[in-house]
Amino acid sequence: MRLLSATLSLTLLAAACTAGAAPLPAPHRVDIPATGLTLHAQLYKPDGDGPFPTVIALHGCGGLSGHSEAVLPRYRDWAEQLLKSGHAVLLPDSYGSRELGPQCRVKERRVLARRERVADVNASRQWLLQQPWVARDRISLIGWANGASALLWAVRPQSSSRGTDPDFRSAIAFYPDCRISSGLGWSTRVPTLLLIGAKDDVSSPSACRQVVEGARGRSALARIVVYPGAAHDFDLANLPLRAIAGADAELPERGHIGTDADARRDSQQRVTEWLAR
Template sequence: MRLRLTALFLTLLMSVAHAAPAPQPVDIPLASGVLHAQLYKPEGAGPFPAVIALHGCGGLSSHSDPVLPRYRDWAERLLRAGNAVLLPDSYGSRDLGPQCRVKEMHFKARRERVIDIAASHAWLMKQSWVARNRVSLMGWANGASALLWAVRPQSAARELGPDFRAAVAFYPDCRISAGLGWSTRVPTLVLIGGNDDVSSPPACRQMVEGAHGRSALARIVVYPGADHDFDRANTQLHAVGGGNDDAVPEHGHLGTDAEARAESQRDVAQWLAR
């Protein structure tokens, strides 16, 4: 009996020691209102490199989880590598639900979400535990599209202090940016699946190739055979369409690609370590 109790006690200790870190809620001031965010921060005084992570059109959280598993997975991975991770909740802060299928969208990636990025950056610049010259951006889908707007030379922050160190955009919608002659002032990596029928790999390639020679470093990696959401863990490939679920795109295929997921993890680590 005593051996069983000892084994149970040791098991509980190990589970506590390996428990996933809980994010800390923070409030970031905006010109009008407050931007709610979740923060994963390493132990200690720092200074730590930081990543502002931007959710897709399905939102950051659910009723039971302040950070959805797909973003928590990346946040914990970045945290283990020594980064602080700030996840602003652009929709929840404005009492909005998922926006994937909202036709008359008054909330724009190129407007409100860029404002949120600037506010998040300004907040991080005031934290003593942040390595101010090593703050990067990372986004998925709609968040990645906002990132593309935020790193354009025309969107340069006016506050004093270092600019973003780097940016990583997972499967953004590049079609508007490609048509506007996009360029970036920040080294920017675009990651997209070759079979992505939600976003457009050809438009992203056109956008990045068109920026060569008049831009900071921009690179695109197209993972052959991978679909939209390829980096999302444990998601069987499936088609979306029909219905009224504002948390998923109107059409296309979503699902994990194990090989592309692993490659993207290596690509992101190398890009952020530049």
Template sequence: MRLRLTALFVTLAMSAARAAPAPQPVDIPLASGVLHAQLYKPEGAGPFPTVIALHGCGGLGSHSDAVLPRYRDWAERLLKAGNAVLWPDSYGSRELGPQCRVKEMHVKARRERVADVAATRAWLMKQSWVARDRVSLMGWANGASALLWAVRPQSGARDLAPDFRAAIAFYPDCRISAGLGWSTRVPTLVLIGADDDVSSPPACRQMVEGAHGRSALARIVVYPGAYHDFDRANTPLHAAGGSNDAAAPERGHLGTDAEARAESQKDVAEWLAR
């Protein structure tokens, strides 16, 4: 009986693995080089609403995964809702590993990563399966900081294609943007935990509140008791500084908050459906 149950569990696990969608690698032209990306796309001809998703400082993938589980989870969730999801790999494309603990970053959120966003958008505008008026941006941590730069009015594309429909930033570092009088040209949602000691919830509040009256719609949701990476599944709360993980920040605390994770999933769905 035990052998039969074991065999059943193995069969179910294999079925689940087969059912999980695999991303398709794509290459996007850059002014200097090629931007590698991973695409999750619904079956069919479309056109599909599409999300450009920006990884954090730990990078998009690993030696064994083209897309890390934390990002794959979001990709599959968005895919089930009918979206295509495209993940540009800002670090791997430049033969770089995690950048969380690198003192001199060669790929900056406000520079190279904004250029990656622009190149990715330009590539999508040429794809027949893309709903060109329903392309949105999502980003996590360093990717969210890049998003804040990419949606500023000064960063708007000069072509005639539709602009981003919406933007969602998970726990960005808002301190520089708040000090520079940030504003956005597209509806932007900032999601952060109240106890995030990697990023700064007060700076994000200041940034969003300061944009009112001179910006497209900007909103912030602060989840009580939640820390950095609250939406990442199955991650016990721990101090980042006590880890040798090069893909983790140098300071602060990281960990899942089940309530904030569930609420953020609803908030994302509602913001994208606007």
């Protein structure tokens, strides 16, 4: 009887803890004026007036939203992590704003990382600079895959607006495709962290190493972490490692994807520390 009572007490305690955990608030859609279009974005913001450090989060080639959800679980998961550290999170929808679906398997893309997506980054930043709840000197970037590739273009010295407004505070790129940047003498004007798995056969760890090592001669602001044994999408929760198969438009054509628990945990800690710089 005492065992049953103890078990019931523990069950009730666990339920109370779960009930007491604050759920992730629903995002608010915002419309951002941009060149030639209205850029739709989803915004997660802490309660209060701020000013809050803010992160512009750039989705991968699968897009930002799903069939019935404004923000896919990967990005909701990271938004929750960032909100816990006091950040607002703005997620511009580069594809949905142009009435496009996933672009992973599109051969001739109309939205390029180096062009349209960089324009979306700059429009998002300009909109944030006008918001009274934003800490203007603490706007950072984070991106995944194609969004991370756009990030690498956006932080190059050549992409600077050269205005009087504060620049990005920092940037974090999860498994970008570094193969083009590696041949262009890439460097960065803001502290930039690259995170990639050593077994990523969708992107290229060796090209990303080359990008960062080459940048050291021109800039001391780039760092890279290569996780041994980790594949593409290592930070996505609860995704067993598997080879990409079939014709899923939201996935690359080939390679392997899957969670690496150690890399996921370490990357969460590194993101928190990098943004706190």
